[in-house]
Amino acid sequence: MQLATWNVNSLNVRLPHVLDWIGKQKPDVLCIQETKLTDDKFPKEAIESTGYHCEFFGEKAYNGVAILSRTTPDQVQKGFLDAQDTDSKRMLAVQLGPLKVINVYIPNGQEVGCSKYIYKLDWIEKLRRYISEQHQTNELVIVCGDFNIATEDRDVYDPEALAGQILLSDEERAALESLRQWGFVDTFRLHHADAGLYSWWDYRMMAFRRKMGMRIDHIWASEPLASICTHAWIDIEPRKLEKPSDHAPVIAEFSLEV
């Protein structure tokens, strides 16, 4: 079972890249963030014609998540259990046989200390509570997506200059760490120890060309899944294309059939 996550920054603009990529990579599951599309505008037919099932949960202009899968989910969860209609569309989960996949677009937070930052911290706590209430650590659970947090300094191009700032501040790292402590393993770090491996580069200041990135997109697996995770990597090729997303896909492979 191969699972990928990719913040596409507008599925409308990036649909050709996504269709090309799934055609080549053939993941069993692709979790997408920032579709920026209401559900009536989702390109369902284009995706289904490639042989993937799709679930989607979006809104106008901002946010929006989707999950493409080879098999049809047994269960779909759109937002947290207490979700209001007005909540931003940032969470979509599916049950695929024995596997639960939780796709998240964690709020960016904008700037440490501002109201959006508080919202980010609260949102992470909501996610932690949802998972700890809905699941046991011996189940096959993946939480993945754009976490908007670089968990360690080796995930950041200039950790000294950026210390304490948004995406790597202590408080947001601590919030995410409390989720990890429920029982998740960062699959990428099972297979790579090096610094300088990133999943996102700002569009500005030629950040990609200058290798100024961060690893903020993650695939976290519960212990029983982590123990059968055979590979994990970041495919930076789509970031080199014309009109790319600012994020690259992250992929993990497991010795598991779904």
Next chain:
DNA sequence: ATGGTGGATGGTCCA
């Protein structure tokens, strides 16, 4: 310290 770019939108907001 500021502003750089890109997407959605229709003046700015968000990242």
